[in-house]
Amino acid sequence: MRGPRVADDDVTAPEPLDEVELAVEGALRPGTLAEFVGQHKVRGQLQLLLDAARIQQRPADHILLAGPPGLGKTTLAMIVAQESERPLRLSSGPAIQHAGDLAALLSSLTPGEVLFIDEIHRMARSAEEMLYLAMEDFRIDIMVGKGAGATSIPLDLAPFTLVGATTRSGMLPNPLRDRFGFTAHLEYYEPDELERVVERSASVLGVRLGEAQRVEIARRSRGTPRIANRLLRRVRDYALVHSGGTQPALADVQAALDLYDVDAIGLDRLDRAVLDALVRRFRGGPVGLSTLAVTVGEEPDTVESVVEPYLVRIGFMGRTPRGRIATPEAYAHVGVAHPDGALNLDDL
Template structure:
């Protein structure tokens, strides 16, 4: 080895070495997800069910029953899948229903699962029917059946899989086929979070992000987050940016209100799309009832967006009424938007 090579090796030793440095172990993106059930906030009944099922499965030294979570987006379905894998000591493999276009896609994933691993399928109701049929023997018998050749030469071969746990998540549980739904041993619904739990999540996330926030600021964020942890964490990041640039770095009730005013989010957590949805029903259709297709056409939005994203929270807080003849704006919606019903006087929008 020449002197030049020795010199180069000495100069770069701090950059390239056989020793794992602290920087090698740092995550690229800070995750706010809890990793254990003990850290999980909210959904008390679902968490207790999982605690009992996981403890029993570990005592029997067998995989957890297949689990399905359903509920609106952002309530923790994916987070619970990560927690189940951590608690059971297995590796998590993540995919989604639309990504499994062919049976071979699913078989490739299943055959690579080790004993005790967890397969998470998001939006499982959108799995193609031909792919879904491969799940039936995999969930019940931990096996998949291959068919070779065609016609009179066709023959079947059963491939044994390692025992695994399937965790499914869906926002449209009614679209699940009965054969698939019945093969899940644990069936839990996740509901919107109350304000107290959202405050706990906000304070925990702020500590992880190393952001200073007072109790009033956390309460204001929780109130505007639509009962959804994913939204409260997203809003916390936006308020953090605003506070660091326009304020003294401490998140308070006033900085939350100012920052979210720029985002178009009001004191009830309604976005511009939520308010446009309600105003469409009130102004164009006299408060309803009106069909969802008519509302979607007026707003030039997809029907699925309105049904899955907008309506659940409006129904939850009583601003929207869904009837057999269509959607109606509740009296609370008129009051919130400062609109006087037509039969009582002249309508007046607060403008936006």
């Protein structure tokens, strides 16, 4: 929104901060598959699917995007709508807790519209069962009345493309999973790919980074673009406050990330607390998830879904039938000598 004119100069007041931030956030998301960094195999598969739908002048097949948080599932859904030249409708599994919620959503779709449902595995079971018929035949059955007098009224839907995103594909019922024409499994990013993500985002944010700075941010980003972008913003803020500029030195990058408790390999305060408890208090385990969570003052779900995946992936923790164990690499990172006779993954 433009403000009043200042004297005779063509100068306007700055846009409200929230609008500016929203614009920046939107700019950080790539708009096409060609701009999307990483996930080469998935991008090629999606491109083929969208090109075939365009040639046949039909909506694209339903798409399931599976993978850990922060890898670009929402961005890919937006790209599917953009490259299909179709409108996009956004929703989420937790918001669809009744079949009526889903019926209202589906009946309002326009022909060819792309419907994105995030965390689709958290939909209510009654809504999932309604979705089976909608995905396959573009039709739903509305129940009118109760008891012996209840009747089913079929309602035809406009053809649409469903893009579902899930961090736990194993929780999806087989009948729902089988109705997706294509399932994409997103993988964690390699360091060089994250460097390219940081380079692109830095140019959008107006931050000038050298190669050493990009490498430092990338290696602390846990293989996740969302985390890389978040750390880049904190580096930008630190440089602005302490250096007064937009060209942070390597020391600025390291100081900013250390200030926010992100260590050299991307572990944060909670990660280190879990490792420290596992190594020092429980002598490397095995220890149960609930006991470990209580020790660090967090919910078991948080430890299991946020902390463990990365610690397991980098080889610092093992999941065994007897509980969680620390590996020799975890001992080394914590700075404690690995005891002889301790349980190792190779022993199982």
